[in-house]
Amino acid sequence: MTKIEQVDKEKELLSKAISGDKESFGQLYDFYAPRIFRYIRLKVGSQALAEDLTSESFLRMWNFMQKEGTEIEESFKALLYKIAKNLIADYYKRKSSHEVLLDDDFKEFLLQEPAKDEIKSKESAEEIHKALVLIKEDYQNVIIWYYVDELSVSEIAELMDKTEGAVRVLIHRALKSLKKELE
Amino acid sequence: MDKFVVKKIKELKGIKPNASWLESQKSFLLSEISRDEAKKQEGILPLPAFNFAKLLRPAFLTALFLIMALSSVATVGAIGFAQNSLPGDMLYPLKTAFEKTQFTFTSDENKTRLSIKFADKRIDEFTQIVNKPEKREDANKTVEEFTAQLVNAQKEINELKEKNAEKAAEVAKIVQAQTERYKETLTETEARLAYVFPEEKELEQNINNAMEEISKTEEMTQALVGSEEDVEIINITETEETEEASESEEAIVPSEEEKPQSSSIEFEEIQEEPKEK
Incomplete structure (x- = not known):
């Protein structure tokens, strides 16, 4: 499916879901749940917490859709990521420090299906994650969204309420910041 | 250098949620x-x-x-x-x-274990909130939920008994191991209640209901665990009678069937405990 076809399909599913079609919401969940989980997981460092916040994101999304209905102008994707981003921010507001704990299960998590040739790449994934959590919040977000989740610059702009130009600059600076942490 | 870093970042795509959780x-x-x-x-x-x-x-x-x-x-x-x-x-x-x-x-066989697991959680939650006045209503609901889980467990054991008596006895043993703890926890909580909110008649009533269900569950599990061992006692008795009747001069070697004798003794001891109480 091309990107345009995907966008159209998503609009159709969103429209049906707003009307109360659970099946359509289920399809949107199927596509986005793993992505939202991955984003949250990278930000909060705990599997259980990421699971809870992912569930919470979808519940809030459903409620928002039923409340706002056809007034929704943003894409499902943008809204969902915004909700997830806000939930993470809320979580951190209640923490004493902004430290993201790289708990023991993360290593295990990365090595869930270790094949000999994959172990090395899993270890470098852990190295990248350790560096990622040290850079600014916005930098972390754009790196995950652009390179991991493969959102487009315009999608990220919509999500962050910024211009596309500002997002490009942010991505460039984020990468620079991350490279510094890796050195 | 950029390409190298980007390649590393993309390795994070491998992070996936647990499939069954999803x-x-x-x-x-x-x-x-x-x-x-x-x-x-x-x-x-x-x-x-x-x-x-x-x-x-x-x-x-x-x-x-x-x-x-x-x-x-x-x-x-x-x-x-x-x-x-x-x-x-x-x-x-x-x-x-x-x-x-x-x-x-979860499968039918495991439903009782799950009910007991949830009963455990309810009782733990109850002990954590029972002293908080702002959680009074929640404490009531939690005890009710705990009682409901015991009733579920009883129902499931009865159903399992019809299909597979041995499995039912096995599960009954697990449940039996927990009921004593439940009784102790609730008794202790009840004693403390008088100091925290003496007017909480509803909570007292809910705790009494929970104690009743614990007793019912205890009786049921003892009967099941006991009946399995009764069968073993009957088997031992029949075996002994057969051996006595036999005129064989072969040395009597302890057989597999005689081993359960020790568990029948345990059963008698268990039987005595409630009387002592």
Whole structure:
């Protein structure tokens, strides 16, 4: 499916879901749940917490859709990521420090299906994650969204309420910041 | 250098959620949506737990803060947010709804174990909140839930008994191991109640109901565990009679059938305990 076809399909599913079609919401969940989980997981460092916040994101999304209905102008994707981003921010507001704990299960998590040739790449994934959590919040977000989740610059702009130009600059600076942490 | 870093970043794509969690959460979400839809049609307000968008953000943040404050886990990274929530907390309905989903997908054989696991959770939650006046109503509901889980366990054991008596006895043993702890916990809590809120007649009544169900469960499990051992006693008796009748001069070697004798002695000891009490 091309990107345009995907966008159209998503609009159709969103429209049906707003009307109360659970099946359509289920399809949107199927596509986005793993992505939202991955984003949250990278930000909060705990599997259980990421699971809870992912569930919470979808519940809030459903409620928002039923409340706002056809007034929704943003894409499902943008809204969902915004909700997830806000939930993470809320979580951190209640923490004493902004430290993201790289708990023991993360290593295990990365090595869930270790094949000999994959172990090395899993270890470098852990190295990248350790560096990622040290850079600014916005930098972390754009790196995950652009390179991991493969959102487009315009999608990220919509999500962050910024211009596309500002997002490009942010991505460039984020990468620079991350490279510094890796050195 | 950029390409190298980007390549490394893309390795993070490998992070995936647990497949069974993904599936069970979907079922949970869709069932919550259906329930919400059904209630809307009946004109009843949706459950607060589901209606997050209508809740004031500060209320949610307060609940989040309460969860953090109540949590006794040292490292934040290890907190399962909803899993550690207590009755009355914002995410608590998420926890119980997830338990219901687990129950739906578990086999009949394992339903009793799950009911007891949930009963354990309810009793633990109860001990954590019973002294908090602001959680009075939640404490009542938690005890009721605990009692309901025992009633479920009894029903499931009865059903299992019809299909497979041996398995039923096995499960009964597990349940039996827990009932003593439940009795102690509730007795201790009841004693403390008089000092905290003497007027709480409803809670007292709920605790009495829970104690009754514990006793019923105890009787049922003892009967089941006992009946399995009764069968073994009968077998031993028949074997002994057969051996006595035999005129064989072969040396009597302890057979497999004689081994259960020790468990029959245990049974007698167990029988005595309640009388002593």
